[in-house]
Amino acid sequence: MCESLKITVCGAGAWGTAMALHCERQGLDTTLLARRTEQARSMAAERENKDYLPGYAFGPGLKVSDDLAAALSGADVIFMGVPSYALRDWCRRIARLDTGVLKPSALFVSLAKGLELETQKTPCEIIKDELPTAIVGSLSGPTFAGEVAAGKPTAMTLAFGDCLEGQIESLQNAVSGPNLRVYASRDLRGVELGGCLKNVYAVAAGCCQGLRLGDNALASLLTRAVAEMVRVGQALGASLETFYGLSGFGDLVATCHGDWSRNRTFGEELASGRTAAEIIESQKTAVEGYRTASAFHSICRRDGIDAPILDQVYQICYEAKPPMKALADLMSRDLKKE
Numbered sequence: 001m002c003e004s005l006k007i008t009v010c011g012a013g014a015w016g017t018a019m020a021l022h023c024e025r026q027g028l029d030t031t032l033l034a035r036r037t038e039q040a041r042s043m044a045a046e047r048e049n050k051d052y053l054p055g056y057a058f059g060p061g062l063k064v065s066d067d068l069a070a071a072l073s074g075a076d077v078i079f080m081g082v083p084s085y086a087l088r089d090w091c092r093r094i095a096r097l098d099t100g101v102l103k104p105s106a107l108f109v110s111l112a113k114g115l116e117l118e119t120q121k122t123p124c125e126i127i128k129d130e131l132p133t134a135i136v137g138s139l140s141g142p143t144f145a146g147e148v149a150a151g152k153p154t155a156m157t158l159a160f161g162d163c164l165e166g167q168i169e170s171l172q173n174a175v176s177g178p179n180l181r182v183y184a185s186r187d188l189r190g191v192e193l194g195g196c197l198k199n200v201y202a203v204a205a206g207c208c209q210g211l212r213l214g215d216n217a218l219a220s221l222l223t224r225a226v227a228e229m230v231r232v233g234q235a236l237g238a239s240l241e242t243f244y245g246l247s248g249f250g251d252l253v254a255t256c257h258g259d260w261s262r263n264r265t266f267g268e269e270l271a272s273g274r275t276a277a278e279i280i281e282s283q284k285t286a287v288e289g290y291r292t293a294s295a296f297h298s299i300c301r302r303d304g305i306d307a308p309i310l311d312q313v314y315q316i317c318y319e320a321k322p323p324m325k326a327l328a329d330l331m332s333r334d335l336k337k338e
C-alpha cells in the first residue's frame with residue numbers, strides 16, 4: 001500500500017526538499033516540484049538543492065520537476081512545502097489545472113507554519129479557499145530540515161479534520177520509518193495554530209538570547225509562552241491538549257533553542273539593533289514569525305484576547321520598539337496568579 005503512494009512535494013525550499021528526501025528514502029514514488037525552471041534544472045543536474053538545503057544528496061529515486069500538471073497528475077499526497085505567504089499563489093496555479101489532473105481523493109498536506117498577513121488565515125484555510133473540494137491536513141512538529149535530511153530521529157504530528165480514518169493511517173504509515181515517527185491528530189486547528197504561534201515566540205526567545213538576559217529569563221519566557229499559546233489557541237477553537245504535544249510545546253522548545261531556527265536568529269538580530277524590515281529584506285529564506293506576529297496582533301485586538309508576549313513582538317517588529325523596553329513593559333504589568 002505505502003509503496004504505491006505517489007507523493008508530490010510543492011516547493012523546493014529547505015523543508016520541502018527535506019521531506020522529499022525523506023519520502024524517497026521511505027521507498028515512496030516522490031517528485032519535488034520547484035516553482036522556478038532554473039532551480040529545477042540545477043537540482044536535477046547536481047542532485048542537490050544548493051540554494052536552500054546544501055550538503056544533502058538526493059536519493060536515486062527522487063524526481064525533480066517544474067511541470068505542475070505532470071507532477072500533480074495522479075498524486076495521492078501533495079505536500080505544500082511553501083511559506084504561508086506563497087501558498088495562495090501556488091494553490092491558484094493548481095486550481096487552474098485541467099479537470100482530471102488531480103485525483104479527487106488526493107490529500108493536501110500543509111507543511112507551512114504561518115498566518116497570511118492580509119486574511120489572518122492558517123495554511124489549510126488558504127488551501128480550502130482556493131481548492132474548496134480538497135481534503136486538507138497539516139504535518140507539523142519539531143522538524144528542522146537539515147536534521148530530517150540527515151536522517152536524525154524526529155517525531156511529528158499529522159492532523160486532518162475531515163478525511164477518512166484509513167487515509168490518515170495510510171499516510172501515517174507511509175511517512176513513518178526508523179528515523180521519523182508520525183502521530184495522528186484530529187485537531188487540525190490546534191496543530192496549525194501551534195506551528196504558527198511558536199514562530200512568534202521564537203522571535204521573542206531570540207531577543208532574549210541576543211540581549212543575554214540569562215537562562216532564568218528564557219525559561220520564564222517559554223513557560224509563559226505556553227500559557228499564552230493555550231489561551232490564544234483555545235479562544236480560536238483549538239483543543240488545549242494539542243499545545244502540549246509535538247506541534248505546540250515540542251516545536252516551541254526546538255525553535256526557541258535550536259541553532260537552526262531562522263525565527264530565533266531573526267530575534268537575535270533585532271536585539272542587536274537592526275530593524276525588522278531591514279533583516280527581512282536582506283535574506284531569501286522564510287521567517288514566518290515576522291508576518292505572523294502582525295496577523296495574530298490583528299486577531300487578538302479584534303477578539304479581545306490577552307496576549308502580552310505576542311503584543312510586544314509585534315511592537316518590536318512593526319513599531320521599532322527596542323527589545324529592552326519590551327522586556328521592561330512585560331515585567332511591569334499587574335501581578336497575577338499563575
Ligand SMILES: NC(=O)C1=CN([C@@H]2O[C@H](COP(=O)(O)OP(=O)(O)OC[C@H]3O[C@@H](n4cnc5c(N)ncnc54)[C@H](O)[C@@H]3O)[C@@H](O)[C@H]2O)C=CC1
Nearest residue numbers: 012013014015016052082083086112113143144145285286
Ligand atoms: N526549514 C525548516 O526547517 C522548516 C520549515 N517549515 C515551514 O515550511 C515552510 C517553508 O519553509 P522553508 O522550506 O524553510 O523555506 P526556505 O526559506 O527554505 O525557502 C523559501 C521558499 O519560498 C519560495 N519563495 C520565496 N518567496 C516566494 C514567493 N514570493 N512566491 C513563491 N515562492 C516564494 C522560495 O522559492 C523557496 O522555495 C515555512 O512555512 C516554514 O515555517 C516547517 C518545518 C521545518
Ligand SMILES: O=C(CO)COP(=O)(O)O
Nearest residue numbers: 141142143144261262263
Ligand atoms: O519550524 C521549524 C522547526 O520545526 C523551523 O523553524 P524556523 O523557521 O525558525 O527555522
